[in-house]
Amino acid sequence: MGEKDHLKIKIGNRLIGSGEPAYLIAEMSANHAGSIERAKEIIHAAKESGADCIKIQTYTPDTLTIDCHNKYFQVNNGTWEGENLYSLYGKAYTPWEWQPQLKAEADKVGIDFLSTPFDNTAVDFLEDMGLEFYKIASFEMIDLPLVEYVASKGKPIIMSTGMATLEEIRDALLQFKESGKFIVSYADYYTQGSYYMATAADKVYLNPQGNVTWLGLASGVVFYKGLLDKLGVQVEAIRHGSFKSAVEPFILDKMSPENRLQMDALLGSIWGHVVKRVSDARGIDSAQLQRYASDLALRSARNTVDLKMVDSLVYASDVERMLCEMTDRDEEPEFVSLGTYIDQPKTAAQTLSRNKIALVYADGTTGAGKSREGLIGCSSLGARLARVRTDDQVKAVVLRVNSPGGSALASEVIWHEVEQIRQLKPVIVSMGNMAASGGYYISCPADVILASPVTLTGSIGVFGLMLTGEKGLQDKLGITVDVAKTNPSADMDMAVFGAVGVRPMNQAERDFMQNSVEQVYSAFVGHVAEGRNMTAGQVDSVGGGRVWSGESALRIGLIDGFGGLRDAVALAADRAGVADDFRIVSPEESPDRLTQLLKLFSAETRAELFRGEMGEAYRDYETLRNMLYQNSIQALSPYRVAMP
Numbered sequence: 001m002g003e004k005d006h007l008k009i010k011i012g013n014r015l016i017g018s019g020e021p022a023y024l025i026a027e028m029s030a031n032h033a034g035s036i037e038r039a040k041e042i043i044h045a046a047k048e049s050g051a052d053c054i055k056i057q058t059y060t061p062d063t064l065t066i067d068c069h070n071k072y073f074q075v076n077n078g079t080w081e082g083e084n085l086y087s088l089y090g091k092a093y094t095p096w097e098w099q100p101q102l103k104a105e106a107d108k109v110g111i112d113f114l115s116t117p118f119d120n121t122a123v124d125f126l127e128d129m130g131l132e133f134y135k136i137a138s139f140e141m142i143d144l145p146l147v148e149y150v151a152s153k154g155k156p157i158i159m160s161t162g163m164a165t166l167e168e169i170r171d172a173l174l175q176f177k178e179s180g181k182f183i184v185s186y187a188d189y190y191t192q193g194s195y196y197m198a199t200a201a202d203k204v205y206l207n208p209q210g211n212v213t214w215l216g217l218a219s220g221v222v223f224y225k226g227l228l229d230k231l232g233v234q235v236e237a238i239r240h241g242s243f244k245s246a247v248e249p250f251i252l253d254k255m256s257p258e259n260r261l262q263m264d265a266l267l268g269s270i271w272g273h274v275v276k277r278v279s280d281a282r283g284i285d286s287a288q289l290q291r292y293a294s295d296l297a298l299r300s301a302r303n304t305v306d307l308k309m310v311d312s313l314v315y316a317s318d319v320e321r322m323l324c325e326m327t328d329r330d331e332e333p334e335f336v337s338l339g340t341y342i343d344q345p346k347t348a349a350q351t352l353s354r355n356k357i358a359l360v361y362a363d364g365t366t367g368a369g370k371s372r373e374g375l376i377g378c379s380s381l382g383a384r385l386a387r388v389r390t391d392d393q394v395k396a397v398v399l400r401v402n403s404p405g406g407s408a409l410a411s412e413v414i415w416h417e418v419e420q421i422r423q424l425k426p427v428i429v430s431m432g433n434m435a436a437s438g439g440y441y442i443s444c445p446a447d448v449i450l451a452s453p454v455t456l457t458g459s460i461g462v463f464g465l466m467l468t469g470e471k472g473l474q475d476k477l478g479i480t481v482d483v484a485k486t487n488p489s490a491d492m493d494m495a496v497f498g499a500v501g502v503r504p505m506n507q508a509e510r511d512f513m514q515n516s517v518e519q520v521y522s523a524f525v526g527h528v529a530e531g532r533n534m535t536a537g538q539v540d541s542v543g544g545g546r547v548w549s550g551e552s553a554l555r556i557g558l559i560d561g562f563g564g565l566r567d568a569v570a571l572a573a574d575r576a577g578v579a580d581d582f583r584i585v586s587p588e589e590s591p592d593r594l595t596q597l598l599k600l601f602s603a604e605t606r607a608e609l610f611r612g613e614m615g616e617a618y619r620d621y622e623t624l625r626n627m628l629y630q631n632s633i634q635a636l637s638p639y640r641v642a643m644p
Helices: 036-048 085-092 099-109 120-129 144-151 166-177 192-198 225-231 245-251 257-282 286-294 301-306 316-326 378-390 408-422 470-477 507-532 536-542 550-556 565-576 593-598 603-614 617-629
Strands: 008-011 014-017 025-027 053-058 112-117 134-136 157-159 184-187 203-206 234-240 356-367 375-377 394-407 427-436 448-451 456-458 462-468 547-549 583-585 634-636
Touching: 036 053, 036 099, 053 099, 053 120, 099 112, 099 120, 112 120, 112 134, 120 144, 134 144, 144 157, 166 192, 184 192, 184 316, 192 257, 203 301, 225 234, 225 245, 234 245, 234 507, 245 257, 245 462, 257 286, 257 547, 257 550, 356 378, 356 408, 356 565, 375 378, 375 394, 375 408, 378 394, 378 408, 394 408, 394 565, 408 427, 408 507, 427 565, 448 550, 448 565, 456 550, 462 507, 507 536, 547 550
Parallel strands: 025 053, 053 112, 134 157, 184 203, 356 375, 356 394, 356 583, 394 427, 427 448, 427 456
Antiparallel strands: 008 014, 234 462, 394 634, 456 547, 462 634
């Protein structure tokens, strides 16, 4: 193997990894429309289009749902409106008797064959077919028995990790070590985030010409006031709480003292947690690690060894040799395969439990209407929560929240649904990277809130934002607006170009808006006080829009403890009294998955392409757009802290 082959896995005739072309997977899903001949045509078309692999899903209606015809198991809209889920999955699934033929067809045309199993019986079936690798769906990431069973086959695994945070993945590695097995980390170069994860390993190795990034954390804010001044756009911001800084980019050209105070505290808390965990893992004093970052001490690969950040400088071939020695193998080790480490015999498939733990995701900003990528639509999420509330087989609910908030009204709608569920069955909130402002609003009624020490949360505060450009429109663009109205404030919300008001607010209108903000804030504080068993005064003292790390939030009573999604599911099952007999279900926004898969080039699809082109910048664009185009009172936190 070459020096960088440790970063690669071999699937079929292709290497995947560093320096290799992208590996393209074509998803067949239900596009075969119930015809094996059409399925074979899709395989040929995938090959001709340049795809390296064709992927299917291996399930039956019985492994996904039950044959029930009440309204909760029926499709309510779209092409299959009125049909029940069991029947729909029966039409949509890829018959198991087809799959050996489809794999043979793929082999014939020279394209890899891949499937996503959803239970152990599917894994056994695919093993008998001679599948060379597997796909784990994102919702099955927490189905650890399934993941372990797939891993026991010793094949490469592609895993959808979009629901997992860096902290949860690191914790999972540490739990893996508790079994007595070892972890070795090697990289040509460690980013700060990858190094943090690598410190879960027993040994950390680095390329002799590589380095480790160790700089600390930073969070920047883009300010638009100067631009708006040049355009002649006036901004009126009304908020409750001096820490509610989401409006500051529009009214200031730098951080306010309050915002800087909370950002310094937030970054300090998160960085302190990272430093402490690295200190424990590497046996380096925390103060020393701080000096390494401040002094830019990691100037060379040799420095990283001298300062005990890594154990040794080696090449990939050296790591291979060491792994052979550690596993008593004469030949080269099989990278990525977990079969060497997991010796789990085949077990019979478990009976499908009727006790359900509903796992509901709230990922994105809160807003009105239906959900889409990056937006938690209150009508969509509300409907999902209503379904799990009325399902007697659902014994508890885990709400996974990763949201900076958004519309205060949308957050209120979702809060009400969560509160209704809590009256009937346990509700556990699992916070992801962020559950702030409106994200905390929808979390606070839960029986228990779990977060990571580095989760951004709190930001209990609201604001309203009004942009007016009467003078700028006239002076810069020559645009004037004339209005006819029945009452003095009838044009208060009137805007041109979707966002810019036609005139400034008068004092009566400012007072009106301020009163609206105070009412929403009072409701927010009241909900938190009730949910967290605090007084309104106690909530207000930690509110005012201030954002907290998970570590600080535990200290002030905004969360109950630390833990990931798996911990939340286990706690929910325990609270419901079904710890030894349950299964996880994840209700979709719409049970009609096929409609989503088969939709044509719609506006949503175009938006998805736009997001793909913009990358990380799309999040900033989306946040800015939502703030400017929503006239409603907002509970939104603009912060984002990432490990570079």
